[in-house]
Amino acid sequence: MILAIDIGNTNITLGGYADNKIQFISRLATDLKRTADQYAVELYDLVRLAGFSATDTEGSVIASVVPSVGTAIAGAVKKLTGTTPIVLGPGVKTGVNIKIDNPAQLGADLAAGAAGAMDKYPMPAIIIDMGTATTLSVMDKNGAFIGGVIAAGIGLTLNALTQNTALLSAIPIEAPKNTIGKNTVECMQSGLVLGTAAMIDGMVSRIETELGSKCTVVATGGRASQIIPYCNTKMQLDENLLLDGLIKIYYKNI
Numbered sequence: 001m002i003l004a005i006d007i008g009n010t011n012i013t014l015g016g017y018a019d020n021k022i023q024f025i026s027r028l029a030t031d032l033k034r035t036a037d038q039y040a041v042e043l044y045d046l047v048r049l050a051g052f053s054a055t056d057t058e059g060s061v062i063a064s065v066v067p068s069v070g071t072a073i074a075g076a077v078k079k080l081t082g083t084t085p086i087v088l089g090p091g092v093k094t095g096v097n098i099k100i101d102n103p104a105q106l107g108a109d110l111a112a113g114a115a116g117a118m119d120k121y122p123m124p125a126i127i128i129d130m131g132t133a134t135t136l137s138v139m140d141k142n143g144a145f146i147g148g149v150i151a152a153g154i155g156l157t158l159n160a161l162t163q164n165t166a167l168l169s170a171i172p173i174e175a176p177k178n179t180i181g182k183n184t185v186e187c188m189q190s191g192l193v194l195g196t197a198a199m200i201d202g203m204v205s206r207i208e209t210e211l212g213s214k215c216t217v218v219a220t221g222g223r224a225s226q227i228i229p230y231c232n233t234k235m236q237l238d239e240n241l242l243l244d245g246l247i248k249i250y251y252k253n254i
Contacts, residue, residue: 001056002016002018003017003077004017006063006112006242006246007062007064007069008030008109008222009132010131011027012027015243015247016050020247026050031069032066034072036079039073039075040077040080043076054080057081057083059081059085059250061086061246061249061253062085063111065109086254088111094111094114094249095252096143098111098144099140100145107135110129110137110148113245114127114139114145116248117218118139121216121218124139127139128204128220129220130220130221131222132153132155133153134150134152134153138207149203154227155223168188173223175229176189197227201231220237220238
């Protein structure tokens with residue numbers, strides 16, 4: 001079994017793969033205060049709950065946008081499996097031609113998503129990753145990563161609204177019945193869910209205009225299933241895109 005671990009600002013996603021097929025997915029909260037030992041205990045329990053053992057692990061690969069947690073998780077995996085994980089960063093082969101001003105600045109999560117999309121979908125492509133931030137990664141007709149867009153995620157937007165206004169409180173993140181809200185909750189839900197969907201539609205349209213061609217549009221990330229149904233853009237929901245990309249990267253580096 002190969003472990004693929006995607007460490008985001010809010011959640012850590014763990015995928016177990018055998019014969020290039022995903023066997024289980026588990027999630028835990030990203031916590032800057034946890035030590036490698038604490039993460040080792042959690043990973044051990046998650047793997048066991050999935051019906052596997054740490055001794056089944058042949059290797060692992062990690063993408064992290066939280067450096068300190070990435071270090072702790074790498075230490076935890078080494079303790080559990082006795083193997084040294086591949087951690088995405090400079091020097092790791094991704095198979096993606098990165099054509100941005102400073103390729104070393106590309107986030108590990110974006111690189112993993114690009115690797116997964118290049119292997120699974122026609123190019124050019126736009127990858128929408130909806131987590132703590134909402135990112136749009138753009139790949140040209142040759143599969144090169146040429147740039148993208150970063151916006152605040154829907155959770156961050158809601159937090160900003162509730163923390164910086166006196167009369168707005170936290171609400172469920174779900175679509176209202178109508179775009180025109182009839183009360184405060186509906187108005188906020190319209191802005192959050194339908195507004196985010198409209199932003200995605202608009203950015204995809206602008207990107208395709210700049211490229212001069214239609215793109216395959218792929219959505220992933222924890223918030224994607226809440227927003228994508230309200231987009232007008234035709235797109236593919238691929239919840240395992242980053243994990244699949246990590247597995248492709250793993251095999252390029254062993």
